[in-house]
Amino acid sequence: MYKNLTLATALTAVSAMPLMAAVTAATTTELNLRAAPGPQAEVVAVMPQDATVDIAGCTSTDWCKVSFDGTEGWAYSPYLINTTMPEPTVIYQNTGTMEIETIEVDNNAADATAGAAIGAGAAALLVGGPAAVAAGAILGAAGGAAAPADETVTYVTQNPVEPVYLNGEAVVGAGLPQEVEIYTVPESEYSYAYINDAPVLVNPEDRRIVYVVR
Template structure:
């Protein structure tokens, strides 16, 4: 896995040079803690994260998808545009809903043997106000221990794992004894889920 991460990170770095991300002048703000991945999809390794309310430089977005090239705090990679906002036309909008000419299209060609996982559905993002999405308070230590001790094969969903995103009905969530929330591993990360709404309420990082 270490070799895969190093190779895919190198590929992402090469892409930054090709797309001229260093010269880009479009910045976006993350509305929640947002993963940076080595490629445009949930199956690629996590190489960093953009903190909630922090700015990242946007180098362009993949045509026909919601994944964009980003640079943040010395880390280059890809992030999911549903949770990034930027000023276009005098107002701040979700990057996914940007004008088509606002950012250049970029492409990605994997130079390593990244394992492609089957995408079983899509995380349904929050379409409400462009504010920070707040998680529940940190769960007790024994909850984290239980989830880590009872890990399961992750499901891979199009989108990014953030608080407030909803799971499709096809994803099975697991019970935690004497605890109100359920859990599941999504896109390589364990998350706590509110069973009634199927929304992610906490990401165990």
């Protein structure tokens, strides 16, 4: 009798423990799924805009471990929106209120490389930093240009330049810091650069990415 009561009490205590709810998110733009957190990690897949992902946890900075279409990897959290909340909420800097598990990773090497090419003060890809990226995601500000001419894409891919590594992802709508050199494309209104190994077309007037060549 005593054993039965003890077991019942234990089961009640276990069932009463709060469980961390699974978090489902959506991508706000075409987004890389990487093998590890950081802009230099291998790209294992490219997730389309509005793709659904399941979040297993996030680092204390700005990367989340996710599952997309059966593939696990890491995604940049300013471009992920929690779809299980009453209002769309960017994952970035909100993991605590969403009770998302924190994953500890060593980002020292990635951070050092990201700042090396243009200086430590220009580590954020979007002008204004990841917080501005997150705000733009909520407002749907990441709009791109129409597909460029084939000649433009060919020129960019056949004339690679030294890549610049920045924190975050090279996505449409992101702005490049002034320290990043952009290059002219003949007979085109756009300039170009290689950001985190990805060729990108840039509007030279505001230095924002208008197209990512994949």
